[in-house]
Amino acid sequence: xxxxxxxxxxxxxxxxxxxxxxxxxxxxxxxxxxxxxxxxxxxxxxxxxxxxxxxxxxxxxxxxxxxxxxxxxxxxxxxxxxxxxxxxxxxxxxxxxxxxxxxxxxxxxxxxxxxxxxxxxxxxxxxxxxxxxxxxxxxxxxxxxxxxxxxxxxxxxxxxxxxxxxxxxxxxxxxxxxxxxxxxxxxxxxxxxx
Amino acid sequence: xxxxxxxxxxxxxxxxxxxxxxxxxxxxxxxxxxxxxxxxxxxxxxxxxxxxxxxxxxxxxxxxxxxxxxxxxxxxxxxxxxxxxxxxxxxxxxxxxxxxxxxxxxxxxxxxxxxxxxxxxxxxxxxxxxxxxxxxxxxxxxxxxxxxxxxxxxxxxxxxxxxxxxxxxxxxxxxxxxxxxxxxxxxxxxxxxx
Amino acid sequence: xxxxxxxxxxxxxxxxxxxxxxxxxxxxxxxxxxxxxxxxxxxxxxxxxxxxxxxxxxxxxxxxxxxxxxxxxxxxxxxxxxxxxxxxxxxxxxxxxxxxxxxxxxxxxxxxxxxxxxxxxxxxxxxxxxxxxxxxxxxxxxxxxxxxxxxxxxxxxxxxxxxxxxxxxxxxxxxxxxxxxxxxxxxxxxxxxx
Amino acid sequence: xxxxxxxxxxxxxxxxxxxxxxxxxxxxxxxxxxxxxxxxxxxxxxxxxxxxxxxxxxxxxxxxxxxxxxxxxxxxxxxxxxxxxxxxxxxxxxxxxxxxxxxxxxxxxxxxxxxxxxxxxxxxxxxxxxxxxxxxxxxxxxxxxxxxxxxxxxxxxxxxxxxxxxxxxxxxxxxxxxxxxxxxxxxxxxxxxx
DNA sequence: CATGAATGAGGTTTCATTCAT
DNA sequence: AATGAATGAAACCTCATTCAT
Numbered sequence: 157x158x159x160x161x162x163x164x165x166x167x168x169x170x171x172x173x174x175x176x177x178x179x180x181x182x183x184x185x186x187x188x189x190x191x192x193x194x195x196x197x198x199x200x201x202x203x204x205x206x207x208x209x210x211x212x213x214x215x216x217x218x219x220x221x222x223x224x225x226x227x228x229x230x231x232x233x234x235x236x237x238x239x240x241x242x243x244x245x246x247x248x249x250x251x252x253x254x255x256x257x258x259x260x261x262x263x264x265x266x267x268x269x270x271x272x273x274x275x276x277x278x279x280x281x282x283x284x285x286x287x288x289x290x291x292x293x294x295x296x297x298x299x300x301x302x303x304x305x306x307x308x309x310x311x312x313x314x315x316x317x318x319x320x321x322x323x324x325x326x327x328x329x330x331x332x333x334x335x336x337x338x339x340x341x342x343x344x345x346x347x348x349x350x
Numbered sequence: 351x352x353x354x355x356x357x358x359x360x361x362x363x364x365x366x367x368x369x370x371x372x373x374x375x376x377x378x379x380x381x382x383x384x385x386x387x388x389x390x391x392x393x394x395x396x397x398x399x400x401x402x403x404x405x406x407x408x409x410x411x412x413x414x415x416x417x418x419x420x421x422x423x424x425x426x427x428x429x430x431x432x433x434x435x436x437x438x439x440x441x442x443x444x445x446x447x448x449x450x451x452x453x454x455x456x457x458x459x460x461x462x463x464x465x466x467x468x469x470x471x472x473x474x475x476x477x478x479x480x481x482x483x484x485x486x487x488x489x490x491x492x493x494x495x496x497x498x499x500x501x502x503x504x505x506x507x508x509x510x511x512x513x514x515x516x517x518x519x520x521x522x523x524x525x526x527x528x529x530x531x532x533x534x535x536x537x538x539x540x541x542x543x544x
Numbered sequence: 545x546x547x548x549x550x551x552x553x554x555x556x557x558x559x560x561x562x563x564x565x566x567x568x569x570x571x572x573x574x575x576x577x578x579x580x581x582x583x584x585x586x587x588x589x590x591x592x593x594x595x596x597x598x599x600x601x602x603x604x605x606x607x608x609x610x611x612x613x614x615x616x617x618x619x620x621x622x623x624x625x626x627x628x629x630x631x632x633x634x635x636x637x638x639x640x641x642x643x644x645x646x647x648x649x650x651x652x653x654x655x656x657x658x659x660x661x662x663x664x665x666x667x668x669x670x671x672x673x674x675x676x677x678x679x680x681x682x683x684x685x686x687x688x689x690x691x692x693x694x695x696x697x698x699x700x701x702x703x704x705x706x707x708x709x710x711x712x713x714x715x716x717x718x719x720x721x722x723x724x725x726x727x728x729x730x731x732x733x734x735x736x737x738x
Numbered sequence: 739x740x741x742x743x744x745x746x747x748x749x750x751x752x753x754x755x756x757x758x759x760x761x762x763x764x765x766x767x768x769x770x771x772x773x774x775x776x777x778x779x780x781x782x783x784x785x786x787x788x789x790x791x792x793x794x795x796x797x798x799x800x801x802x803x804x805x806x807x808x809x810x811x812x813x814x815x816x817x818x819x820x821x822x823x824x825x826x827x828x829x830x831x832x833x834x835x836x837x838x839x840x841x842x843x844x845x846x847x848x849x850x851x852x853x854x855x856x857x858x859x860x861x862x863x864x865x866x867x868x869x870x871x872x873x874x875x876x877x878x879x880x881x882x883x884x885x886x887x888x889x890x891x892x893x894x895x896x897x898x899x900x901x902x903x904x905x906x907x908x909x910x911x912x913x914x915x916x917x918x919x920x921x922x923x924x925x926x927x928x929x930x931x932x
Numbered sequence: 933c934a935t936g937a938a939t940g941a942g943g944t945t946t947c948a949t950t951c952a953t
Numbered sequence: 954a955a956t957g958a959a960t961g962a963a964a965c966c967t968c969a970t971t972c973a974t
Contacts, residue, residue: 190943201960212944276515284516301540304533307513311537314508319501321470322478339498343505346495347541384968395935406969578964589939600965672904689928692921695901699925702896707889710866727886731893734883735929772947783956794948
């Protein structure tokens with residue numbers, strides 16, 4: 157790759173990063189996310205945005221994907237390993253809590269911009285389906301109880317993600333979070349193991 | 351109350367009912383929900399809508415509440431009874447499946463019109479908090495396992511509602527639904543009972 | 545028709561007339577014809593234009609049709625009569641000169657807004673085809689010379705309309721116009737009569 | 739001229755030729771003629787276009803002139819000869835049919851890019867005025883009928899060019915074209931000769 | 933009260949032109 | 954000379970809300 161195209165790519169990346177940051181700020185402040193406003197705050201012209209993204213939709217999608225990337229990566233590493241199903245489940249729970257901040261970011265974004273309908277598709281793709289796979293395997297191994305793996309997956313998802321959602325509305329201290337996590341792991345183990 | 355004001359109230363009720371119906375039709379058909387369109391389809395003038403609702407937001411909120419009322423009523427009857435906590439839980443699960451149609455209506459509405467953020471608040475008010483109460487009581491009774499009642503409630507919610515959400519993306523026959531329900535009840539019992 | 549709807553129609557007509565006038569002014573002054581500018585000059589809001597016309601295209605088409613209406617009417621009266629073909633031809637020539645002002649308006653409009661491609665279609669519909677019919681009949685009568693009626697029609701059109709177009713670039717006095725008209729009639733007769 | 743400046747001129751010519759070709763392709767395909775698109779298709783940068791043409795208008799004008807050059811040349815050769823007026827007229831008609839493709843190209847271009855107003859000026863310059871000269875001479879010779887030479891010129895122009903325009907909307911075979919041409923010549927002779 | 937025409941802020945997108953590299 | 958990213962003026966269109974009748 158030439159020096160020039162490297163530089164271009166760098167600038168492109170920088171601008172996109174700036175856009176992502178700006179859109180986040182707008183969303184957090186519950187201000188309308190218009191192309192005018194994004195451009196103004198990024199210190200570029202409106203046309204420039206259209207040099208980097210075809211539509212407004214493409215721009216927002218990029219922002220959205222940016223949020224999802226670290227979550228996807230962590231999930232991929234966990235779900236595609238060949239470890240024991242139970243181990244992978246525990247890793248998933250650990251991961252959710254570890255990356256609570258990413259999740260919080262994700263929720264902040266997704267909760268204000270996407271409709272529930274859109275979230276459901278994403279949820280399926282991001283968590284339910286991998287969980288179903290793990291559960292199916294666990295059931296075949298004979299280590300997990302023999303229940304519809306979808307129900308099992310939903311149960312796990314609800315048990316793990318639900319409290320994370322609710323935490324925003326409760327006032328929980330650090331130590332509580334560890335306690336909750338332990339309760340969750342305990343509960344999940346109790347349920348799925350024969 | 352005078353005859354005149356009675357009449358007024360009647361008309362008000364009729365128009366509001368018509369509006370609710372119209373908004374639903376629009377949402378189901380994925381058509382834009384504009385004041386113009388609502389008015390045209392209701393056979394009234396746009397200004398008339400503003401005699402019944404201050405804002406568009408107020409109008410949509412009214413529609414939303416209309417959907418929630420039967421759900422709230424059923425939940426109230428269940429959660430405010432003095433029956434055994436476990437019985438009430440089973441009644442809740444029964445209720446969710448019985449009113450699956452209402453829920454489907456609810457989801458159709460909420461999924462296309464409200465953001466995830468709004469759904470979370472509602473979810474808390476509508477299901478989590480009542481479930482927390484029931485669980486707390488069950489724990490004090492000594493019949494439920496001693497886990498953070500929030501986690502327990504979330505687990506139950508996730509196990510019951512999650513599959514309902516996903517069902518839209520799976521292709522499930524009637525008999526399957528009964529099977530799933532049995533799996534869910536079985537699972538919930540297995541979890542919460544000591 | 546009710547008094548109210550009569551009034552509405554009146555207002556609609558008045559606004560449309562105002563719009564037509566405004567668009568003409570803009571075209572004559574070679575200024576850009578934007579919806580914003582039309583609205584401003586008509587003393588109405590941009591949205592109002594959209595209450596009367598679906599698109600900008602529809603608006604411009606209306607203006608265009610407004611120009612064509614008197615021309616079409618005169619042509620229709622002439623070409624649909626049962627008079628002698630030669631008489632109808634003379635009437636057509638008379639008409640073109642009588643309504644020179646309409647034509648001038650038409651040209652002013654069409655020349656600045658429509659491409660030649662569009663004009664050709666219109667020309668066909670407005671003049672050539674009626675002329676072809678008249679010529680065909682004259683040929684069958686045995687009064688017109690036996691030449692491809694399209695060529696004949698084009699010749700007549702060119703002979704009559706061409707000078708009108710060119711007059712804008714020459715400086716012709718009133719008397720000259722009468723002289724030119726006589727020359728044209730003379731020429732046309734000389735050509736088409738056996 | 740230095741070698742360097744020769745080379746420059748060559749490059750300039752090549753690029754301009756490429757631009758002309760590209761613009762034609764775009765116009766024929768009814769695609770928007772934007773500077774971006776021209777540059778991309780020519781394989782040069784947008785800025786380069788501005789090194790060869792001051793404005794977009796200048797660029798388009800150049801393309802337009804390119805189309806006109808061969809037409810002008812042929813016309814010049816015909817109208818500036820000292821042959822008999824009638825012979826020159828016949829040569830003009832021959833020429834129009836010979837270079838039908840150039841004319842068709844011309845119309846394709848002019849019809850989609852220029853307004854009728856612009857076409858009229860061009861028409862005058864390109865055909866009417868030369869024809870007026872020829873006719874004037876023919877009238878003075880005593881071979882042409884004594885009619886306003888402008889009217890005569892318009893008649894000839896209309897009779898010759900009109901059918902060419904209309905041919906696009908009719909479906910005419912090769913032989914028909916010869917027939918039409920004969921009809922036209924015949925008609926023109928019949929009219930202008932005493 | 934009902935009406936619905938008028939309003940105009942707010943939004944997205946296009947594209948000729950400039951200018952630093 | 955060539956480049957092409959950045960620019961930003963214009964243009965079109967939507968729709969919640971107001972208000973005179």
